Amino acid sequence: MNVDRLAAILKQAAQEEIMPRFRRLDDGTVKTKSGAFDLVTEADVGAERVITAAIKAHRPDYLVIGEEAVAANPKLLETGLEDRVVIYVDPVDGTANFAGGLPLFAVMAAVVENGETVAGVIYDPLGDDVVMAERGCGAFQVFPDGRMTRQKFADPVPLSEMGGVASTSFLPFEQRRAVLGNLAKVKMLAGYRCAGHEYRYAAGGNVHFLMYNKLMPWDHVGGALIMRECGAHVAKFDGSEYRPADTSGGLLVASNKDSWDELRRDVFTV
Template sequence: MNIDRLAAILKQAAQEEIMPRFRRLDEGMIKTKTGAFDLVTEADVGAERVITAAIKAHRPDYLVIGEEAVAANPKLLESNLDDQIVIFVDPVDGTYNFAGGLPLFAVMAAVVQNGEPVAGVIYDPLGGDVLMAEKGCGAFLAFPDGRMVRQKFADAVPLEEMGGLASTSFLPPDARARVMGNLAKVKMFANYRCAGHEYRLAAGGNVHFLMYNKLMPWDHVGGALIMRECGAHVAKFDGSAYRPSDLGGGLLVAPDQNSWDELRREVFAV
């Protein structure tokens, strides 16, 4: 599927199902999934329905795996990715922010062909811009006025000058305590509870690292591809390549191999 067409589908879903509900959700439109910070809203369900239908109308042979579809049928995550084209969809990335009226949420999709990520798209419904990448073609931020800006990850700096984004909530308690202490070695860290905006910030060269432990494909397959296309070093905690079928093993993104090694050793020694 053409990456521009996929971006247009995400935009359509945002216009029809997400933005009309932003800051207009009543109590019955928000439900808890696995815990207080894991929510689903009518916007998530509606947007995924629109995205899935639009993709299928164009390419009925594609397998679409959305976050809410997996919530209803977890066996979808066991799908064979090696001999077909699969599109992973996160209809509202940052649902907790969206439900709370915070303008930090995104719509994301990743295209996997024969087990390999080949495209990633992150749409910001409030800014109207699209962060996108195709394998081997670089990453670009497309603005509503038609401007296209090539993206580049930050250059390497000493550990004590690094700033980044780290999601520690899914680490085991002992590892979380150790990592939180180690993060005092860097200059700044934060967590937006929205991988889409975190990848967007990193793509523009604004942070020196990203760290995630839980690896759901709709959250990270597209973002990891975009990071590689921005020139970043991307690997799981054990140094191996991140694959779309990986649900654990952690993910660390850094400017280069040396920075990655230092961060892994000094900060993220889980």
């Protein structure tokens, strides 16, 4: 699917289903899934429905796997990726922020063809712009007026000068305690409860690392491609390549291989 068409579909869903509900959610329209910070709203469900229908109208042969569809039928994650095109969709990434009225949420999609990620799109409904990448073509931020800015990950710096994002909440307690202590070795740590905005922030060269432990494809498949196209080194904790079918093993992104090795050795000793 053309990446511009996919971005337009995400924008349409945001305009129809997400933004009209922002800071206007009624009682009973926010539900808890696995915990206090894992929520679903009418906006998530409605946006996923619109995105799925629009993709299917254009390409009925594509398989669309959305976060909310998997919540209803977890076996969708067992779908084989070979010899087909799969589009992963996160209709509202950062639902807890959205439900709390915080303007840090995004709409994300990733295109996987024959098991390989070929495109990633992250749309910001508040800024009405998109960060996107196609494999081998670089990553770009595209503004409403059509301007395009090529994205580049931050240049390497010493560990003590690094700033980054680390999502530690899914680490086992002892490992989380060790990692949080080790993070005192870097200069700045942030976390926005929205992988979409964290990937966008990194794409603009604003941080030196990203770390995630829980890997769901709608959260990270597109973002990981964008990071690679920005020039970052992207790998699972064991150094192996992160692939769309992976749902465990952690993910670490850094400016280059040397920075990745240093972070893995001295900070993220999980």
